[in-house]
Amino acid sequence: MISALWVMIGISLLLGAVLGYSAIKFKVEGNPLVEKIDAVLPQTQCGQCGYPGCKPYAEAIAKGEIGINKCPPGGEEGIQKLADLLGVEFQPFGEGAGPKGKAVAFIDEQTCIGCTLCIQACPVDAIAGAAKQMHTIIASECTGCELCLPPCPVDCITMESIEENITNWKWRHPVIIPIKAVA
Amino acid sequence: MRTLFAFHGGVHPPTHKEESTRTPIAQTPLPSKLVIPLSQHVGNRAVPIVQVGERVLKGQKIGRPEGKLSSAVHASTSGTVTAIDMQLVAHHSGLPDLCVTIVPDGKDEWIAHRGVDISQTSHSDLRHLLRKAGVVGLGGAVFPSDLKTDAHHHKIKSLVINGAECEPYITCDDMLMRERATDIVRGANLLRELLHAEEVLIGIEDNKPEAIAAMHLAVEQDKHDKMEVLSVPTMYPSGGAKQLIRILTGIEVAAGVRSTEMGVQCFNVATAYTAWRALAHGEPLLSRIVTVTGNVTDAQNFDVLIGTPLEELVALAGSKPDTDRHIMGGPMMGVDLPAGTIGITKATNCIIESSPKLFPPQPPALPCIRCTRCADVCPAELQPQDLYWFAKSNNFGKTEEFHLFDCIECGACAYVCPSNIPLVQYYRYAKSEIHERERDKKAADLARERHEYRQLRIERDKQEKAEKLAQKEREAAAKAAQAAATPVATPDDTQQKLIEEALARAKAQAAAAHPQNTETLTPEQSAEIAAIEARRAKIREMAADAGADDEPPKSH
Numbered sequence: 001m002i003s004a005l006w007v008m009i010g011i012s013l014l015l016g017a018v019l020g021y022s023a024i025k026f027k028v029e030g031n032p033l034v035e036k037i038d039a040v041l042p043q044t045q046c047g048q049c050g051y052p053g054c055k056p057y058a059e060a061i062a063k064g065e066i067g068i069n070k071c072p073p074g075g076e077e078g079i080q081k082l083a084d085l086l087g088v089e090f091q092p093f094g095e096g097a098g099p100k101g102k103a104v105a106f107i108d109e110q111t112c113i114g115c116t117l118c119i120q121a122c123p124v125d126a127i128a129g130a131a132k133q134m135h136t137i138i139a140s141e142c143t144g145c146e147l148c149l150p151p152c153p154v155d156c157i158t159m160e161s162i163e164e165n166i167t168n169w170k171w172r173h174p175v176i177i178p179i180k181a182v183a
Numbered sequence: 184m185r186t187l188f189a190f191h192g193g194v195h196p197p198t199h200k201e202e203s204t205r206t207p208i209a210q211t212p213l214p215s216k217l218v219i220p221l222s223q224h225v226g227n228r229a230v231p232i233v234q235v236g237e238r239v240l241k242g243q244k245i246g247r248p249e250g251k252l253s254s255a256v257h258a259s260t261s262g263t264v265t266a267i268d269m270q271l272v273a274h275h276s277g278l279p280d281l282c283v284t285i286v287p288d289g290k291d292e293w294i295a296h297r298g299v300d301i302s303q304t305s306h307s308d309l310r311h312l313l314r315k316a317g318v319v320g321l322g323g324a325v326f327p328s329d330l331k332t333d334a335h336h337h338k339i340k341s342l343v344i345n346g347a348e349c350e351p352y353i354t355c356d357d358m359l360m361r362e363r364a365t366d367i368v369r370g371a372n373l374l375r376e377l378l379h380a381e382e383v384l385i386g387i388e389d390n391k392p393e394a395i396a397a398m399h400l401a402v403e404q405d406k407h408d409k410m411e412v413l414s415v416p417t418m419y420p421s422g423g424a425k426q427l428i429r430i431l432t433g434i435e436v437a438a439g440v441r442s443t444e445m446g447v448q449c450f451n452v453a454t455a456y457t458a459w460r461a462l463a464h465g466e467p468l469l470s471r472i473v474t475v476t477g478n479v480t481d482a483q484n485f486d487v488l489i490g491t492p493l494e495e496l497v498a499l500a501g502s503k504p505d506t507d508r509h510i511m512g513g514p515m516m517g518v519d520l521p522a523g524t525i526g527i528t529k530a531t532n533c534i535i536e537s538s539p540k541l542f543p544p545q546p547p548a549l550p551c552i553r554c555t556r557c558a559d560v561c562p563a564e565l566q567p568q569d570l571y572w573f574a575k576s577n578n579f580g581k582t583e584e585f586h587l588f589d590c591i592e593c594g595a596c597a598y599v600c601p602s603n604i605p606l607v608q609y610y611r612y613a614k615s616e617i618h619e620r621e622r623d624k625k626a627a628d629l630a631r632e633r634h635e636y637r638q639l640r641i642e643r644d645k646q647e648k649a650e651k652l653a654q655k656e657r658e659a660a661a662k663a664a665q666a667a668a669t670p671v672a673t674p675d676d677t678q679q680k681l682i683e684e685a686l687a688r689a690k691a692q693a694a695a696a697h698p699q700n701t702e703t704l705t706p707e708q709s710a711e712i713a714a715i716e717a718r719r720a721k722i723r724e725m726a727a728d729a730g731a732d733d734e735p736p737k738s739h
Contacts, residue, residue: 043627045634053634124633143630166222169276170619171611173575174548 045123046145111156118148217490218526226252259488296465316461322451347422350513360394364401370459477535494523557596574613
């Protein structure tokens with residue numbers, strides 16, 4: 001009777017020690033959910049969700065502070081992915097926020113005065129230039145976030161939508177012609 | 184006698200090959216203009232190196248390859264460049280792409296060209312010549328041949344030469360083998376040497392007895408002992424690279440594996456022919472054999488200059504007035520062409536003039552009844568009915584799990600489907616959606632990385648600034664403490680000291696302004712400096728040259 005008790009106590013102490021050690025050794029730094037949400041977001045860093053970048057928005061979603069329908073660049077598909085990830089209902093876009101086509105910024109180099117304000121605003125360092133020198137957009141790095149538009153004092157930056165061409169063209173979903181019901 | 188193997192599935196559509204094989208290959212007259220697309224190959228579009236108004240000669244390079252995966256484009260005849268602009272091209276999208284338009288001057292004047300002594304030229308130089316000659320796979324994939332002949336990574340045992348030509352209506356390879364077998368065989372031998380392959384297996388479907396006989400004769404005449412011409416059973420799609428490799432060698436090329444990793448490389452017969460012409464005669468890829476058939480009075484094969492407008496070519500074969508569309512390629516895998524003005528490209532093996540009588544419009548698609556006839560005929564051993572189900576419902580993760588990317592889009596499934604479902608279109612849709620997602624993911628990862636680095640940099644700058652400020656404050660405090668400790672100097676002393684200090688500084692500056700090590704030089708040192716300057720000038724010159732043309736070949 002006593003020996004059985006000792007054995008049980010011994011096992012519980014051992015297991016407790018193992019669990020305690022693993023809790024320290026294999027501790028997960030940060031919230032893994034944030035990383036997962038951040039991986040789904042489009043990384044335009046545009047701030048249209050009201051947060052300064054995609055990571056802060058992901059953190060806010062993980063905390064449950066804000067809805068999943070605040071990311072226009074992600075489109076409805078982005079909302080669907082977030083809904084699947086978090087196991088919540090799909091929410092349509094709120095008023096004033098809707099999906100937008102892809103675009104890149106374009107600097108009118110004749111008008112640019114070289115003030116560097118847009119360079120400071122760009123979240124992904126996609127603008128090349130220096131003080132009193134003409135600036136230009138590195139189109140391949142531009143996420144189309146539009147954050148460079150408001151600071152420009154001479155309004156020389158415009159957004160150019162990306163047209164469909166041979167390289168980015170996609171096959172469409174085959175249209176199904178419905179068969180007329182027999183009257 | 185070699186044992187042949189079978190691949191899974193396959194279909195037997197009516198071949199319709201007799202119509203276009205009755206007459207020999209015809210030469211086409213010079214067209215009124217040439218519309219030459221700069222993107223006729225897999226990979227980056229060639230960069231135009233001619234100007235509007237410039238006179239070009241036949242065989243002159245007009246597009247330089249850009250990056251590794253690219254190929255050169257040449258003027259098919261002599262004439263004047265009249266436009267470099269966006270024009271409709273032979274592509275599923277029906278969208279325009281950059282083309283060079285040349286109006287021929289009628290002289291057909293060649294640029295200086297000559298072949299090389301193949302046995303005396305290094306393999307890397309031969310590959311570079313293939314790239315310069317714009318040689319790409321003419322079986323339909325248009326993959327640059329110079330990259331396929333690089334045998335450094337894997338040991339190649341068998342070289343498969345594809346003369347199966349399994350798709351209905353197309354006879355361009357058949358006619359090429361009948362009439363120009365010797366050059367094909369020499370080209371095949373050349374490719375074998377480039378790849379260090381042990382054997383060459385030429386696979387031809389048994390519905391082309393004349394071509395098989397011609398190729399046999401050519402192999403015997405040239406006494407190629409490592410080459411074998413093999414007749415394979417007629418079955419669509421035995422001309423698919425993976426399928427023909429399976430038939431001839433029994434090797435099953437697994438998903439996501441290149442055939443070269445299994446010791447096999449595959450080239451089309453027309454590619455072997457073109458490679459031979461390019462190396463032995465110095466002729467770049469300027470023309471190809473095109474079958475014109477379908478709703479025409481005289482279906483036949485033509486030797487067509489690249490860039491010849493489609494309507495001028497079909498007029499030669501007598502296109503009938505009730506033709507409603509042009510198909511490039513065969514009826515199973517072909518592309519509907521958007522207009523009659525588009526130029527013939529390196530990928531154009533066949534033009535089928537279509538009429539409602541010849542190819543009646545598809546009846547509407549009915550629901551899938553899961554009869555799995557498609558699975559029975561699928562040469563890639565997929566489950567097309569499941570792929571259809573997932574692609575239709577945008578469940579792309581599942582389509583990848585079911586090996587969508589092993590689908591060769593041969594159309595055998597759609598051919599047998601009793602519900603007339605356009606299955607291949609669903610697979611193409613799913614594939615391009617998946618590619619788009621991959622592109623987006625890559626862009627997002629790049630943006631995330633750049634954003635995080637920017638945050639890091641801003642944070643670092645802030646810290647450095649704060650540190651500097653703290654340092655300055657500390658110094659100022661120390662100075663103040665020192666000033667308080669030392670007794671106050673007399674005004675005269677201080678002024679004298681300041682003047683002396685300023686003089687010393689000025690002297691030091693004057694000394695620093697004149698670099699003095701060049702003033703007392705020995706003649707040897709001067710000579711050395713001159714030599715260095717000459718080398719620099721040469722390097723600059725070479726860099727300018729390399730910028731103007733593509734890189735020189737790397738010798739091994």
